[in-house]
Amino acid sequence: MEILGKNKMKVYGTxxxxxxxxxxxxxxxxxVGAADIDVSMVMKSFFAMDSSKEQTIIRTIxxxxxxxxxxxxxxxAVAGALMQAITRNSLASPxxxxxxxxxxxxxxxxxxFFPTLSSVSLVCLAFAGxxxxxxxxxxxASGGGMTQVKLALAGMAVHFFLSSLTQGxxxxxxxxxxxLYWLVGSINGKTWTHVNLILPWxxxxxxxxxxxxxxxxxxxxxxxxxxxxxxKVQRIRILAGILVIILAGSSVAVAGPVGFVGLIVPHxxxxxxxxxxxxxxxxxxxxxxxxxxxxxxxxxxxxYPFESPVGxxxxxxxxPFFLYLARRGRNIKQ
Numbered sequence: 001m002e003i004l005g006k007n008k009m010k011v012y013g014t015x016x017x018x019x020x021x022x023x024x025x026x027x028x029x030x031x032v033g034a035a036d037i038d039v040s041m042v043m044k045s046f047f048a049m050d051s052s053k054e055q056t057i058i059r060t061i062x063x064x065x066x067x068x069x070x071x072x073x074x075x076x077a078v079a080g081a082l083m084q085a086i087t088r089n090s091l092a093s094p095x096x097x098x099x100x101x102x103x104x105x106x107x108x109x110x111x112x113f114f115p116t117l118s119s120v121s122l123v124c125l126a127f128a129g130x131x132x133x134x135x136x137x138x139x140x141a142s143g144g145g146m147t148q149v150k151l152a153l154a155g156m157a158v159h160f161f162l163s164s165l166t167q168g169x170x171x172x173x174x175x176x177x178x179x180l181y182w183l184v185g186s187i188n189g190k191t192w193t194h195v196n197l198i199l200p201w202x203x204x205x206x207x208x209x210x211x212x213x214x215x216x217x218x219x220x221x222x223x224x225x226x227x228x229x230x231x232k233v234q235r236i237r238i239l240a241g242i243l244v245i246i247l248a249g250s251s252v253a254v255a256g257p258v259g260f261v262g263l264i265v266p267h268x269x270x271x272x273x274x275x276x277x278x279x280x281x282x283x284x285x286x287x288x289x290x291x292x293x294x295x296x297x298x299x300x301x302x303x304y305p306f307e308s309p310v311g312x313x314x315x316x317x318x319x320p321f322f323l324y325l326a327r328r329g330r331n332i333k334q
Contacts, residue, residue, distance in 0.1 A: 011279065014272050018286040022070065025293035029066035030058055032297050034305040037062075060191065068190040069296045069310070070289035071202045072255045073265075075247040077288025078209050080262020081269070081280050082240045085216045087151055091325055093262035094130075094248040097155035100257035101162035102133025103249050104183060108166045112173045119197050119253075126253035130245040133158055185258030185311025187296055194254050201250035209243050209281050216240065217277040258311050260318020261288055267325075 030042050037054050045055045076094060083092040083099075094100045106129030110117050117125075140154040170180060181188075215236050218225070223233050251258065269283040295313040302308040 007274075011273050014283065015286070018283065018290060021290045022286065022293065025290055025297065026066045026070065028297050029069065029293055030062045032300055033057075033062065061189075064192045064195050065187055065190045065296070066293060067195050068198065068254060069187045069292045071195070071198050072187065072251040072258060073261055073288040073290070073292025074206060074285035075198075075202055075251040075288070076258060076261040077265035077269075077284040077291070078206055078281055079244045079247040079251075081266035081277070081284040082209060082216065082244050083262070084266055085220050085277060086237050086240045088220065089151055090267070091152050091263070091322070092155070093260070094244065095257065095259045096152070096159065096263060096322070097137050098133040098158035098162060099130045099244060099248045100252050100259070101159045101166070102129035102131075102136075103127075103252035104257045105129055105162045105166045106132075107253060108169055108179055108183070111179055112169055119193070123197065123201070123250055123253040126249035127245050130249040130252070133162060134241060134245065181309060182256040184309035185256040185314065186307075186309035187255045187292075188307045188309070190254070198250050198254045201246055205243050205246040205250075206285055208239075209247075212236075212239060212243070213278040213281045216281070217275075220275070220277065256309075256311065258292065258314055260314045260322065261292060263325075264318055264321050265291055267321075 027039065027042060031037050031039055035054070035057055037058065041054050042058060045058045049055060049059070079099070080093040083094065083097060084090060087097075103126040106125040107122055110122060110125050136158045137151070137154045140157070141151040166183070170183070215231055218231050219233060219236050227233055248262070265288045266280060266284050268287055269280045272287075273279040273283050292310065292314070295317070296310045299308045299310045299313045302312060
Protein backbone atom coordinates (compact mmCIF):
# COMPACT_ATOMS: atom_id res chain seq x y z
CA MET A 1 0.00 0.00 0.00
CA GLU A 2 2.86 2.35 0.82
CA ILE A 3 4.45 1.72 -2.59
CA LEU A 4 1.13 2.33 -4.35
CA GLY A 5 0.73 5.55 -2.42
CA LYS A 6 4.20 6.70 -3.44
CA ASN A 7 3.48 5.87 -7.08
CA LYS A 8 0.28 7.92 -6.99
CA MET A 9 2.08 10.85 -5.41
CA LYS A 10 4.77 10.61 -8.09
CA VAL A 11 2.13 10.64 -10.84
CA TYR A 12 0.30 13.60 -9.29
CA GLY A 13 3.58 15.46 -8.79
CA THR A 14 4.57 14.81 -12.41
CA UNK A 15 1.18 16.06 -13.61
CA UNK A 16 1.43 19.26 -11.58
CA UNK A 17 5.01 19.83 -12.77
CA UNK A 18 3.94 19.33 -16.39
CA UNK A 19 1.01 21.74 -16.10
CA UNK A 20 3.19 24.39 -14.45
CA UNK A 21 5.86 23.97 -17.15
CA UNK A 22 3.21 24.28 -19.86
CA UNK A 23 1.78 27.47 -18.33
CA UNK A 24 5.24 29.00 -18.01
CA UNK A 25 6.04 27.94 -21.58
CA UNK A 26 2.89 29.58 -22.95
CA UNK A 27 3.69 32.72 -20.94
CA UNK A 28 7.24 32.74 -22.35
CA UNK A 29 5.90 32.19 -25.88
CA UNK A 30 3.66 35.23 -25.51
CA UNK A 31 6.34 37.52 -24.05
CA VAL A 32 9.39 36.56 -26.17
CA GLY A 33 9.70 38.03 -29.65
CA ALA A 34 10.89 40.95 -31.74
CA ALA A 35 8.46 43.25 -29.92
CA ASP A 36 9.29 43.55 -26.23
CA ILE A 37 6.22 42.77 -24.09
CA ASP A 38 6.55 42.39 -20.33
CA VAL A 39 4.71 39.84 -18.19
CA SER A 40 2.47 42.44 -16.55
CA MET A 41 1.07 43.45 -19.94
CA VAL A 42 0.43 39.78 -20.78
CA MET A 43 -1.46 39.24 -17.53
CA LYS A 44 -3.41 42.45 -18.05
CA SER A 45 -4.48 41.32 -21.54
CA PHE A 46 -6.35 38.35 -20.04
CA PHE A 47 -8.54 40.54 -17.82
CA ALA A 48 -8.76 43.99 -19.40
CA MET A 49 -8.58 44.30 -23.17
CA ASP A 50 -7.72 47.50 -24.96
CA SER A 51 -6.59 48.51 -28.45
CA SER A 52 -2.91 48.96 -27.63
CA LYS A 53 -0.24 47.59 -29.95
CA GLU A 54 1.01 45.15 -27.32
CA GLN A 55 -2.39 43.62 -26.65
CA THR A 56 -3.09 43.33 -30.38
CA ILE A 57 0.15 41.39 -30.80
CA ILE A 58 -0.73 39.16 -27.85
CA ARG A 59 -4.28 38.37 -28.91
CA THR A 60 -3.85 38.03 -32.67
CA ILE A 61 -0.30 36.68 -33.08
CA UNK A 62 1.38 35.20 -30.04
CA UNK A 63 -1.49 33.53 -28.16
CA UNK A 64 -2.82 31.56 -31.15
CA UNK A 65 0.76 30.61 -32.03
CA UNK A 66 1.33 29.22 -28.53
CA UNK A 67 -1.97 27.30 -28.66
CA UNK A 68 -1.14 25.80 -32.07
CA UNK A 69 2.26 24.76 -30.72
CA UNK A 70 0.70 23.06 -27.70
CA UNK A 71 -1.90 21.23 -29.82
CA UNK A 72 0.61 20.09 -32.44
CA UNK A 73 3.02 18.89 -29.76
CA UNK A 74 0.28 16.94 -27.96
CA UNK A 75 -0.95 15.41 -31.23
CA UNK A 76 2.45 14.23 -32.41
CA ALA A 77 3.45 12.86 -29.01
CA VAL A 78 0.27 10.79 -28.65
CA ALA A 79 0.55 9.61 -32.27
CA GLY A 80 4.09 8.44 -31.50
CA ALA A 81 2.98 6.66 -28.32
CA LEU A 82 0.26 4.80 -30.22
CA MET A 83 2.68 3.81 -32.98
CA GLN A 84 5.22 2.50 -30.48
CA ALA A 85 2.47 0.48 -28.80
CA ILE A 86 0.90 -1.16 -31.84
CA THR A 87 4.26 -1.94 -33.49
CA ARG A 88 6.06 -2.78 -30.21
CA ASN A 89 8.97 -0.78 -31.60
CA SER A 90 10.66 1.90 -29.51
CA LEU A 91 11.87 3.69 -32.67
CA ALA A 92 8.37 4.19 -34.08
CA SER A 93 7.08 7.71 -34.64
CA PRO A 94 5.09 9.59 -37.31
CA UNK A 95 8.34 10.86 -38.84
CA UNK A 96 10.40 7.67 -38.71
CA UNK A 97 7.59 5.58 -40.22
CA UNK A 98 6.89 7.97 -43.08
CA UNK A 99 3.50 9.25 -41.90
CA UNK A 100 4.63 12.87 -41.80
CA UNK A 101 6.38 12.52 -45.16
CA UNK A 102 3.20 11.14 -46.75
CA UNK A 103 1.12 14.03 -45.48
CA UNK A 104 3.76 16.52 -46.64
CA UNK A 105 3.93 14.99 -50.11
CA UNK A 106 0.18 15.25 -50.61
CA UNK A 107 0.03 18.83 -49.34
CA UNK A 108 2.94 20.03 -51.50
CA UNK A 109 1.34 18.27 -54.49
CA UNK A 110 -1.84 20.23 -53.77
CA UNK A 111 0.15 23.51 -53.72
CA UNK A 112 1.57 22.64 -57.13
CA PHE A 113 -1.47 21.26 -58.94
CA PHE A 114 -4.43 22.73 -57.02
CA PRO A 115 -3.20 26.00 -55.44
CA THR A 116 -6.72 27.27 -54.65
CA LEU A 117 -7.74 24.42 -52.34
CA SER A 118 -9.25 25.37 -48.99
CA SER A 119 -7.64 24.68 -45.62
CA VAL A 120 -10.15 21.94 -44.86
CA SER A 121 -9.27 20.22 -48.13
CA LEU A 122 -5.58 20.37 -47.23
CA VAL A 123 -6.30 18.64 -43.92
CA CYS A 124 -8.18 15.88 -45.76
CA LEU A 125 -5.24 15.51 -48.14
CA ALA A 126 -2.89 15.27 -45.17
CA PHE A 127 -5.02 12.44 -43.77
CA ALA A 128 -4.88 10.67 -47.15
CA GLY A 129 -1.11 11.09 -47.40
CA UNK A 130 -0.59 9.76 -43.88
CA UNK A 131 -2.75 6.73 -44.63
CA UNK A 132 -0.98 5.97 -47.93
CA UNK A 133 2.45 6.17 -46.28
CA UNK A 134 1.34 3.96 -43.41
CA UNK A 135 -0.08 1.35 -45.79
CA UNK A 136 3.13 1.38 -47.84
CA UNK A 137 5.25 0.78 -44.75
CA UNK A 138 2.96 -2.00 -43.54
CA UNK A 139 2.88 -3.74 -46.94
CA UNK A 140 6.66 -3.62 -47.40
CA ALA A 141 7.38 -4.78 -43.84
CA SER A 142 4.82 -7.61 -43.77
CA GLY A 143 6.30 -9.59 -46.68
CA GLY A 144 7.90 -12.80 -45.35
CA GLY A 145 6.89 -12.04 -41.78
CA MET A 146 6.99 -8.69 -40.02
CA THR A 147 9.81 -7.91 -37.61
CA GLN A 148 10.73 -4.72 -35.76
CA VAL A 149 13.87 -4.27 -37.88
CA LYS A 150 11.94 -4.69 -41.17
CA LEU A 151 9.29 -2.27 -39.94
CA ALA A 152 11.86 0.38 -39.07
CA LEU A 153 13.76 -0.07 -42.35
CA ALA A 154 10.55 0.07 -44.41
CA GLY A 155 9.48 3.21 -42.54
CA MET A 156 12.74 5.00 -43.18
CA ALA A 157 12.74 3.92 -46.84
CA VAL A 158 9.22 5.26 -47.40
CA HIS A 159 10.10 8.43 -45.49
CA PHE A 160 13.16 9.17 -47.67
CA PHE A 161 11.37 8.23 -50.89
CA LEU A 162 8.38 10.52 -50.27
CA SER A 163 10.63 13.29 -48.94
CA SER A 164 12.71 13.10 -52.12
CA LEU A 165 9.61 13.36 -54.30
CA THR A 166 8.46 16.35 -52.26
CA GLN A 167 11.80 18.12 -52.61
CA GLY A 168 11.88 17.36 -56.32
CA UNK A 169 8.51 19.04 -56.83
CA UNK A 170 9.74 22.09 -54.94
CA UNK A 171 12.89 22.32 -57.10
CA UNK A 172 11.07 22.03 -60.42
CA UNK A 173 7.99 24.11 -59.60
CA UNK A 174 8.40 27.80 -58.84
CA UNK A 175 5.03 28.06 -57.07
CA UNK A 176 6.05 25.36 -54.56
CA UNK A 177 9.09 27.24 -53.25
CA UNK A 178 6.89 29.11 -50.76
CA UNK A 179 6.44 25.90 -48.74
CA LEU A 180 10.16 25.43 -48.01
CA TYR A 181 9.89 27.20 -44.65
CA TRP A 182 6.76 25.20 -43.77
CA LEU A 183 8.46 21.94 -44.80
CA VAL A 184 10.98 22.23 -41.96
CA GLY A 185 8.13 22.43 -39.47
CA SER A 186 7.00 25.85 -38.31
CA ILE A 187 4.27 27.45 -36.22
CA ASN A 188 5.34 30.99 -37.01
CA GLY A 189 2.48 33.17 -38.22
CA LYS A 190 -0.30 30.89 -37.03
CA THR A 191 -3.61 32.60 -36.28
CA TRP A 192 -6.96 31.76 -34.75
CA THR A 193 -7.94 30.30 -38.12
CA HIS A 194 -5.28 27.62 -37.64
CA VAL A 195 -6.38 27.05 -34.04
CA ASN A 196 -9.96 26.50 -35.22
CA LEU A 197 -8.72 24.20 -37.98
CA ILE A 198 -6.72 21.84 -35.77
CA LEU A 199 -8.73 22.05 -32.53
CA PRO A 200 -11.65 19.69 -33.43
CA TRP A 201 -9.27 17.00 -34.73
CA UNK A 202 -6.99 17.36 -31.72
CA UNK A 203 -9.74 17.19 -29.12
CA UNK A 204 -11.50 14.25 -30.73
CA UNK A 205 -8.29 12.33 -31.42
CA UNK A 206 -6.78 12.89 -27.97
CA UNK A 207 -10.04 12.07 -26.20
CA UNK A 208 -10.57 8.82 -28.11
CA UNK A 209 -6.92 7.88 -27.52
CA UNK A 210 -7.36 8.40 -23.77
CA UNK A 211 -10.55 6.29 -23.70
CA UNK A 212 -8.82 3.69 -25.84
CA UNK A 213 -5.66 3.56 -23.68
CA UNK A 214 -6.62 0.49 -21.61
CA UNK A 215 -6.93 -1.65 -24.75
CA UNK A 216 -3.57 -0.36 -25.97
CA UNK A 217 -1.94 -1.34 -22.66
CA UNK A 218 -3.29 -4.87 -23.01
CA UNK A 219 -2.13 -5.10 -26.63
CA UNK A 220 1.43 -4.24 -25.60
CA UNK A 221 1.49 -7.37 -23.41
CA UNK A 222 1.40 -9.47 -26.57
CA UNK A 223 -1.11 -10.48 -29.22
CA UNK A 224 -1.87 -13.89 -27.69
CA UNK A 225 -2.43 -12.50 -24.22
CA UNK A 226 -4.58 -9.67 -25.56
CA UNK A 227 -6.76 -12.16 -27.43
CA UNK A 228 -6.96 -14.31 -24.31
CA UNK A 229 -8.26 -11.29 -22.39
CA UNK A 230 -11.01 -10.78 -24.93
CA UNK A 231 -9.47 -7.94 -26.94
CA LYS A 232 -10.14 -7.58 -30.66
CA VAL A 233 -6.50 -7.17 -31.67
CA GLN A 234 -7.08 -6.27 -35.32
CA ARG A 235 -9.77 -3.76 -34.40
CA ILE A 236 -7.45 -2.13 -31.85
CA ARG A 237 -4.69 -1.76 -34.43
CA ILE A 238 -7.03 -0.31 -37.03
CA LEU A 239 -8.46 2.24 -34.59
CA ALA A 240 -4.97 3.17 -33.37
CA GLY A 241 -3.88 3.63 -36.99
CA ILE A 242 -6.85 5.91 -37.68
CA LEU A 243 -5.99 7.97 -34.60
CA VAL A 244 -2.37 8.31 -35.75
CA ILE A 245 -3.58 9.52 -39.16
CA ILE A 246 -5.94 12.07 -37.55
CA LEU A 247 -3.43 13.41 -35.03
CA ALA A 248 -0.34 13.44 -37.26
CA GLY A 249 -2.17 14.48 -40.44
CA SER A 250 -3.91 17.47 -38.89
CA SER A 251 -0.63 18.58 -37.29
CA VAL A 252 1.31 18.39 -40.57
CA ALA A 253 -1.46 20.26 -42.40
CA VAL A 254 -1.15 23.17 -39.95
CA ALA A 255 2.50 23.22 -38.89
CA GLY A 256 4.39 21.09 -41.39
CA PRO A 257 6.30 17.88 -40.64
CA VAL A 258 7.72 18.77 -37.22
CA GLY A 259 10.11 15.95 -36.45
CA PHE A 260 11.05 13.81 -33.45
CA VAL A 261 8.34 14.94 -31.00
CA GLY A 262 6.51 11.63 -31.43
CA LEU A 263 9.75 9.75 -30.82
CA ILE A 264 11.08 11.57 -27.77
CA VAL A 265 8.05 12.32 -25.63
CA PRO A 266 6.56 8.80 -25.20
CA HIS A 267 9.92 7.64 -23.83
CA UNK A 268 9.96 10.54 -21.38
CA UNK A 269 6.39 9.76 -20.29
CA UNK A 270 7.19 6.05 -19.92
CA UNK A 271 10.20 6.89 -17.77
CA UNK A 272 8.21 9.24 -15.55
CA UNK A 273 4.93 7.35 -15.03
CA UNK A 274 5.60 3.72 -16.02
CA UNK A 275 4.42 1.50 -18.85
CA UNK A 276 0.64 1.75 -18.42
CA UNK A 277 -0.78 3.51 -21.48
CA UNK A 278 -3.64 4.87 -19.41
CA UNK A 279 -0.93 7.16 -18.07
CA UNK A 280 1.46 7.29 -21.02
CA UNK A 281 -1.11 8.74 -23.43
CA UNK A 282 -2.30 11.71 -21.32
CA UNK A 283 1.23 12.44 -20.10
CA UNK A 284 2.56 12.23 -23.65
CA UNK A 285 -0.02 14.83 -24.66
CA UNK A 286 1.00 17.08 -21.75
CA UNK A 287 4.76 16.85 -22.26
CA UNK A 288 4.44 16.94 -26.05
CA UNK A 289 2.76 20.31 -25.66
CA UNK A 290 5.49 21.40 -23.23
CA UNK A 291 8.30 20.32 -25.57
CA UNK A 292 6.99 22.07 -28.67
CA UNK A 293 6.08 25.31 -26.89
CA UNK A 294 9.58 25.59 -25.39
CA UNK A 295 11.20 24.52 -28.67
CA UNK A 296 9.34 27.34 -30.43
CA UNK A 297 10.61 29.83 -27.85
CA UNK A 298 14.19 28.60 -28.34
CA UNK A 299 13.80 28.78 -32.12
CA UNK A 300 13.29 32.54 -31.86
CA UNK A 301 16.85 32.99 -30.57
CA UNK A 302 18.60 31.08 -33.40
CA UNK A 303 18.62 34.12 -35.73
CA TYR A 304 17.10 36.76 -33.41
CA PRO A 305 15.18 38.95 -34.15
CA PHE A 306 14.23 36.88 -37.20
CA GLU A 307 12.05 33.78 -36.86
CA SER A 308 13.40 30.24 -37.33
CA PRO A 309 11.32 27.08 -37.85
CA VAL A 310 10.65 25.10 -34.69
CA GLY A 311 11.61 21.94 -36.59
CA UNK A 312 15.26 22.99 -36.35
CA UNK A 313 15.18 22.78 -32.55
CA UNK A 314 13.28 19.47 -32.43
CA UNK A 315 15.78 18.01 -34.92
CA UNK A 316 18.74 19.17 -32.82
CA UNK A 317 17.19 17.49 -29.77
CA UNK A 318 15.71 14.47 -31.51
CA UNK A 319 18.50 13.28 -33.81
CA PRO A 320 20.92 12.37 -30.97
CA PHE A 321 18.02 10.77 -29.09
CA PHE A 322 17.16 8.62 -32.13
CA LEU A 323 20.79 7.52 -32.50
CA TYR A 324 20.90 6.68 -28.79
CA LEU A 325 17.83 4.46 -29.09
CA ALA A 326 19.11 2.83 -32.27
CA ARG A 327 22.45 2.05 -30.63
CA ARG A 328 20.86 0.63 -27.51
CA GLY A 329 18.39 -1.36 -29.64
CA ARG A 330 15.85 -1.36 -26.83
CA ASN A 331 12.24 -2.45 -27.15
CA ILE A 332 9.42 -0.89 -25.17
CA LYS A 333 9.64 -1.86 -21.54
CA GLN A 334 6.38 -2.34 -19.75
